Amino acid sequence: MAVSPEKEGAAHGRISPVSGIRLGTAAAAIKHVGRDDVLLIEMTEGSTCAAVFTRNAFCAAPVTVSREHLGQAPRWLLVNSGNANAGTGARGLADARASCEAVAALAGGRAEQVLPFSTGVIGEYLPLDKIRAALPKAFEALSENGWEAAARAIMTTDTRPKTASRRIEIEGHPVFVSGIAKGAGMIHPDMATLLAFVGTDARIGAQLLQSVLQHAVDRSFNCITVDGDTSTNDACVLMASQRSDAPPIEPGSSHLETFQAAVDAVLDDLAEEIVRDGEGATKFIRIVVEEAASEDEARRVGKTIAHSPLVKTAFFASDPNWGRILAAVGRAGCDDLDISRVAIWLDEVRIVAGGGRDRGYTEAQGVAVMQRPEITVRVSLGRGKASARVLTCDLSFDYVRINAEYRT
Template sequence: MKILPNKTITDVSGFLASGIHSGIRKSGKKDLAVIYSEKEAIAAAALTTNKVKAAPVLVTMQNLKSESIQAIVVNSGVANACTGAKGIENAKQMVEQVADCLHISNEKVLVSSTGLIGTQLPMEKVLPGIEKACSKLSHNGGKDAAEAILTTDTFKKTIAVEVELGGKPVTISGIAKGSGMIHPNMATMLSFIMTNVKMSKSLLNQLFKESVVDSYNMISVDGDSSTNDMAIILANGMAENPLLDENSEDISKFKEALDFVNKELAKMIAKDGEGASKWMEVSLYHAPSKESARVFARSVVSSNLVKAAIFGSDANWGRIMCALGYADADCDLSKVDIFFGNKEDKIQVVKNGIGLLFDENKVKEILDQSFVNIIIDLKSGEYQAKAWGCDLTYEYVKISGNYRK
């Protein structure tokens, strides 16, 4: 696998994109994106688990039943959630406008929205905006699209890799947004992955959903799961590699590259948590099962008390033990070891479930860094998991307290 610096979704053969300011957002920032595959693509997706699903999620769920997808339209600024029948009608109108502009059928278009809940979309701006965005589709539009899907994010999130399958170079690239209302099991985040791999739809669906479990479902900023979460992958087959199906030898190579893309985007979301001053990784080892490893890691990364301690550079390991203790998984926690670390160093603070005497100055130096690694060894099995999050700061409260203003 090869990382492709400064590349984005439109560097994948056959994909065009655009990102424009349509007027949804008063700030003048880009707020509408269209992604288009010149060739019909197969699709797989993971959508919000929230029982309150936004109108675009409901419309996309229906269109995902289509055998092929060719376009995605995304707006930021207004979530089109909790908007009733009118919201459904507006989401469908967005689909229809894209289909008309690109001369494709409605069921080949997916729709996504992010922003303020409970507000109707200004369709007098959205529909002309879609027409404009479709007219500006290009092989250079990936970075504009990555910008147009952002809300409170502070930077664009994009990644691209190349892997050789059957002697053919295959590209996988993604863009994402996410900063607040982030919690495991699909958080308030959008992710759009484009690849030119030639693959069976059933295998793409399987591999993508497995990948989501270990990437986007392992991040937490503030414990809130959104109404609009959506991760979508389109594969248009233009790499012309031998068909990748359940019997192919190259499955593991593609899966490794796909996992890398999704995990890197997930980490970017965690780093960009609203008001965050640090990002953290929980590395959990030797759990009794894969699922328990995920549950324990998510419990720690989701703890507001742990997040607050990281913000204050406080080596309060008791909060980590507490989060492990209320996790919905079984393990003998009297064996647990805990370390605080960063990219250069680490220090043990708990051994066999009991706190150790440690150098407070050294651990504070570690916790003062912009990246903090909480390392947990359960010593109870062979499974491991990683979860990502950020600290909980005063600035988070400011941002979330003024979101509608």
């Protein structure tokens, strides 16, 4: 019998291993000396793999190469931090392909079975020699227990590693889903956002796995924003080792619903951790839009609020300047919006009703809410039954400092 997914491992500060997926890290001194910055992930033979990538027109060289290789039965993922290999033209593509060849030479596979990923500074060439030199150690370190070290190796401006795990049962057999992610700035989705790598031992085909991943990404990574900037390197990968003793997951089955819920939960956790670790963030903000004409409309309203620098700086200042939220809703592109039906809340306090300030609202109520570290903005549009949730954070002095000093 299928059961609801329960937090496993990461809920207690650990992340559950996944049979058939091994991870190893090494230090290549790409940007910083003394920390691991190269990650190698190995999938057992017969694994399936799904991925989504950035839609930025200036996508990085590794994104282009990974797209080319995705349909070639991938066995290895190569990830480096400290250098994005983006905006590097023909040489960047050649370097990304050469890094795949280096992995294949050590592993005894084909370069087309390697998916490369990079994160870091844009516009600088990949230090290929350093990565080649670090690869033997990464191979040596491969372990099913390597998730925590892997989460640390892919960090850039992140202040902490981001991990999540779920355990489900299918006909009495356990199935695990574990994942890691990096991201704190340049976070605004246009497919996913960040880098995220999720593994499972489920028995599931590649086409269905892709559908599961897209569904999970749309409700998680596609509903977060830190600063409104979509990266050149965004990618999210879901790997299935086929090692579980549970029966195969087929389209339309209750097993698929259970598995989808587990993947959704892992990506939800990772997405929330990214926003909580937003560069310079001091507040975590949920924006819930209800009674919209469509889910797309609800998401559009939520993102308009979340992207507003004026809204975000008001949260940083703990200033209940509710007019900024009102203005964001009004410019979100809702055709024929009846403002008399719109209501807006800060947590339990209704601030807007009937086309203007709620009659019972007081400034003291707003100040009390805005001083909280977690705040929910709820918007009811009064025009339908659709809803959506967007996660964001405030915009602080530290965000400007971190990004002003990024290359120094």
